[in-house]
Amino acid sequence: MPDAANCTMExxxxxxxxxxxxxxxxxxxxxxxxxLRIVRDAAEAEDLTAEAFWRxxxxxxxxxxxxxxxxxxxxxxxxxxxxxxxxxxxxxxxAADLPxxxxxxxxxxxxxxxxxxxxxxxxxxxxxxxxxxxxxxxxPHKEVAEALGVSVPAVKVRVFRALRMLRxxxxxxxxxx
Amino acid sequence: MNLHEDERMKKLLRQxxxxxxxxxxPEHNLWPAVLRRLDKExxxxxxxxxxxxxxxxxxxxxxxAFPASIPVFLYYx
Numbered sequence: 001m002p003d004a005a006n007c008t009m010e011x012x013x014x015x016x017x018x019x020x021x022x023x024x025x026x027x028x029x030x031x032x033x034x035x036l037r038i039v040r041d042a043a044e045a046e047d048l049t050a051e052a053f054w055r056x057x058x059x060x061x062x063x064x065x066x067x068x069x070x071x072x073x074x075x076x077x078x079x080x081x082x083x084x085x086x087x088x089x090x091x092x093x094x095a096a097d098l099p100x101x102x103x104x105x106x107x108x109x110x111x112x113x114x115x116x117x118x119x120x121x122x123x124x125x126x127x128x129x130x131x132x133x134x135x136x137x138x139x140p141h142k143e144v145a146e147a148l149g150v151s152v153p154a155v156k157v158r159v160f161r162a163l164r165m166l167r168x169x170x171x172x173x174x175x176x177x
Numbered sequence: 178m179n180l181h182e183d184e185r186m187k188k189l190l191r192q193x194x195x196x197x198x199x200x201x202x203p204e205h206n207l208w209p210a211v212l213r214r215l216d217k218e219x220x221x222x223x224x225x226x227x228x229x230x231x232x233x234x235x236x237x238x239x240x241x242a243f244p245a246s247i248p249v250f251l252y253y254x
Binding site (some may be wrong): 011033049116137163166 | 185203208
């Protein structure tokens with residue numbers, strides 16, 4: 001790692017606001033993108049990005065420069081997004097109408113898609129976040145595990161449980177996936 | 178749930194919630210919002226610190242003026 005970056009991170013650890021601003025501008029896009037993947041709402045993602053960076057600054061003394069800023073920031077951002085998911089009414093479905101690179105809807109009716117989104121919103125936030133990142137956003141399991149602060153097998157278990165609960169919910173509604 | 182059902186559920190989920198295009202950064206400059214949060218946070222510890230010292234000082238004065246009250250304070254600790 002270049003010395004300048006090391007120096008910035010060390011200054012940030014000591015509470016230097018200029019160093020924090022530098023890190024903010026370097027990583028804001030990545031942190032925002034990660035949060036957006038979870039909350040799927042641009043305005044909420046912006047608000048949570050500011051919240052995440054506020055938490056990052058507060059937690060600066062626990063930052064280990066040797067482990068890199070971005071994975072640590074992603075973990076704090078994930079926690080902020082998880083708190084947001086927990087605070088929301090569970091029946092509120094996540095937005096499905098954000099611009100997407102490949103919005104596939106091969107043969108699945110809009111009504112079914114809506115029911116799936118609603119059933120997904122009823123899942124416990126911990127399972128939802130794992131399924132969103134690993135299945136919907138197809139992020140590497142290792143990255144998801146780091147962000148959630150769990151092991152890779154734990155992510156796989158959460159994804160499996162999320163899919164099983166989702167299937168059960170849909171079957172209960174008379175939809176055979 | 179078998180492997181086939183698992184894959185089917187994943188596919189359905191991706192169709193219901195298409196992946197988000199997160200390439201663009203935030204639309205607004207979020208640095209002022211971060212600073213606002215930091216500013217909001219800062220006065221609180223100072224206020225508590227002042228209050229803590231005032232309470233500790235008052236307690237010491239009471240104890241110094243009325244030593245007999247020490248067992249009472251210890252009882253309520």
